[in-house]
Amino acid sequence: MADERLIAALDVPTRADVEQLVTRLGDSVSCYKVGMELFYALGGNIVTWLKEREKKVFLDLKLHDIPNTVGNGLCSLLRLRPDILNVHTAGGLRMMKAAAEALHRAAAEADISCPKLIGVTVLTSMDAEDWAGLGHTGTIADAVLRRAKLAQEAGLDGVVASPAETSEIRRVCGNDFLIVTPGIRPAGVAHDDQRRVMTPAGAIRAGASQIVVGRAIYAAEDPRAAAEAILKEMETV
Numbered sequence: 001m002a003d004e005r006l007i008a009a010l011d012v013p014t015r016a017d018v019e020q021l022v023t024r025l026g027d028s029v030s031c032y033k034v035g036m037e038l039f040y041a042l043g044g045n046i047v048t049w050l051k052e053r054e055k056k057v058f059l060d061l062k063l064h065d066i067p068n069t070v071g072n073g074l075c076s077l078l079r080l081r082p083d084i085l086n087v088h089t090a091g092g093l094r095m096m097k098a099a100a101e102a103l104h105r106a107a108a109e110a111d112i113s114c115p116k117l118i119g120v121t122v123l124t125s126m127d128a129e130d131w132a133g134l135g136h137t138g139t140i141a142d143a144v145l146r147r148a149k150l151a152q153e154a155g156l157d158g159v160v161a162s163p164a165e166t167s168e169i170r171r172v173c174g175n176d177f178l179i180v181t182p183g184i185r186p187a188g189v190a191h192d193d194q195r196r197v198m199t200p201a202g203a204i205r206a207g208a209s210q211i212v213v214g215r216a217i218y219a220a221e222d223p224r225a226a227a228e229a230i231l232k233e234m235e236t237v
Contacts, residue, residue, distance in 0.1 A: 003231050005204065007058055007180070009033040009214035015042055021218055022053070028227045031056040031083075033212055047080040056083040058180070058212070062120050064088035067095045071102030074117070078106050082115050084180070086160060089119040089147035096154035104155075116158065116178060119151035124162040124183035141165055148173055163198030163206050170207030181208035186216050186230060200230045204237040 008029045010018055018038065022029075032055055034047055039061060050057050059082040063070045070087055077085060087099050100117055107114035121144040122131070131140050144165040149172060151159050158178025161169055166179055181203045203211050213230060220226035 003234060004031050004056065005208075005210050005234060006200075006227065006231060007031040007033050007210050007212045008217050008227060009035065009182075009212050010038050010046075010218070011035055011214045012218060013037060013041060015046065018042075018046060018049075021223060022050070022055070024223050025217075025227055026224060028224050028231070029217075030054075031058065031210070033058045033060050033214075034082075035060040036062075044077075044080045047082060051081055058082070058084040058086075059115075060086055062086055062088045063099070064091045065095075067091075067098035070095055071098045074099055074103045075106040078103065078110065078112075078115070081112065084116045084118060086118045086120055087156075089121055089151055089159070093150050093154050096151055096156055100155035117156050118158040118160055118178055118180055119147065119154075119156050120160045121147045121151075121165070122162070141168070145169060145172060148177075152177060158209065163203040163208060166203065166206040166208050178209045179207060180210045180212060181206075182212040182214075184211045184213045184216070184230075186213075186226075186233070199233070201233045201237050204234050 006029060010032050012018060012021060032050055034057055038046055047057050047059060059077060063073050074085055087096060096119055103117055104114050122140050128140065144161050145168055148159045148169045152173050160180045162183045163181050166181055169179055184200055184203055186199060200211055217223050217226045
């Protein structure tokens, strides 16, 4: 079984792109992220296709709405049997709590395993200037930690957070709290639109449970070699 600490992001536009990438990666990757671009283009069928190939799926849709709507939305996604779902912590404690309760209740009624539910803290594309521009007076780090503690209080299994905040979340929320970390860039790879970034080994050392890697794998000349290099780097931690 491939190292499940690595989640490869399927941030590609077509079914053909997905099938080609998953085939090229083979057994080197067992976990994939399906985000908005792919889900909105292809719907739930792409999740089903991955599950039929015994891959684990992080369905990254960042639900953010009133509590009842988010809870019902998660229950609708449950039929796809994703392994991880997420909501946005900006929805607040009441929304997150309603989401967790609804999802666990629906999974119990369906007699299936409940997916992990995690909360997006602050997008890794944001920097201090972006944050201040939204009217926030505190730091991004302070907001991320506060939102992580709220997610834990609400009954979520963990959060999505940049590697810059991971070590403090781990310290405060404990070893059992899931921390999924995007903004991962191996040495020599461009940062693109990410701002708060770190190498794969650095993120794991900081306390990440799983890392999400997109362009560094799918845009590589040899995606499998790129994935295996990341896996090898994580073995040193």
